[in-house]
Amino acid sequence: MLKYSKQTRLLLAVDCIIFGFDGEVLKILLIKRGFQPEKGNWSLMGGFVQPDESLDQSANRILKQLTGLEGVYLEQLYTFGQPQRDPIERTVSVAYFALVDIHKYEAQISDDYQAEWFQLKRAPKLIFDQQEMVEQARKRIRYKAAMHPILFELLPTKFTIPQLQTLYESVFNTTIDKRNFSKRVLATGLLIKLADKDKAGSKRGAYYYQLNMQNYYAKFQAFMNFIPNPDSL
């Protein structure tokens, strides 16, 4: 037996929703699409799955080709397959999302590629069904971040607790009591206090912390509750 001869073959694409944090607000990375249709319009990083690569490989390749990003947190999100989602030809797209510390890759991205960070709230309209993809990705990171320590992927190696809190407040579009937040975060045993301070944000300076990688990997699948009232995810 050689082939499933009577079946129809389809185009398969990968689209990547890349979230980034700069210390202030949550952003997504968009690119000016390089081919027709919709050439020149803002879109997610996308491309077609090649015959010899897995989906994960495809997502990583596309990410690297279009942005230079490598080794970032990347996770399959959902597969979108409405027959008419691409007007040119039926294309099923496997969406991935990535979490990136913006500053870490700042120079690289802006110099070499036509990609640009947009505030998630103020991003331009996207092509095809990509708006829906972004919305699902946003829901997913809220969902995961409410229980798993996933948001650390968006921060630099050294970070302060106020920075961490700003990130959570940004992702969940809420405000959290400072005392309760630091109490909870420290109680996880995920943070190691460092000797030096970040003096950028205040006169007094805030102590840097880094992840306890042992505990981080051990607790990554565990449940925790960083968010006060997670009913509204």
Next chain:
Amino acid sequence: MLKYSKQTRLLLAVDCIIFGFDGEVLKILLIKRGFQPEKGNWSLMGGFVQPDESLDQSANRILKQLTGLEGVYLEQLYTFGQPQRDPIERTVSVAYFALVDIHKYEAQISDDYQAEWFQLKRAPKLIFDQQEMVEQARKRIRYKAAMHPILFELLPTKFTIPQLQTLYESVFNTTIDKRNFSKRVLATGLLIKLADKDKAGSKRGAYYYQLNMQNYYAKFQAFMNFIPNPDSL
């Protein structure tokens, strides 16, 4: 512009992992594969995505064609795309999982189709990477069921609290204190106590309950915690 002319097209399949509960243990539905390769071996319900149907439609069609099941809880799980997962020809498969009350469809399935229920723990080896699909599906329902009232989809309209507890214990492979379990479940406001009893399980009989559908749909996306120590998902 007519087509993305230079790209390779792939076969796209859908595979369905169907979980069922009979009041005792958690089961999955398998079928004897009807075509080569691996014809006659136990496999998930699968088929190729047709040119004009969405992925959800494809999953529902395949489910109905192979088992007669219709209108059951069906959710996209993950997309599997290792290049060599199908030895005949590269096929990417979008996996779905379904939750079914076994007794409700018992006659239908056994009479009309070559499908059979197996205890999840004692299921035969499956073809290709379907073992991995089942494992992922098992993880997913644990994950979801720990917070969302999804397991009611596995029960008949009328059920007792001991039945519900057996289901949870079966899915999570654990034991739960009876008093605490019923306290929690009743506290959700999801259950309506009925007047009649199920006398099958005991002399005294256990009161039937049914879902309060209002609250059910309202709370389906909400977080709740049915499982004492959900660290081990």
Next chain:
DNA sequence: TAAATTAATTGTCCTTTTTACAATCATAAA
């Protein structure tokens, strides 16, 4: 040099939730 400013850091009390734990009830069978 002192005062003012700014953000970081820390603690307590109260409420709610979770957990551990066992006696009683209803019914059919003996």
Next chain:
DNA sequence: TTTATGATTGTAAAAAGGACAATTAATTTA
């Protein structure tokens, strides 16, 4: 009537969560 079986219900202690504000460290300003 007694017995046996599973269903039902309650309480106290512990843990977690939530509301709430004063103090500290360092720079900037007066």
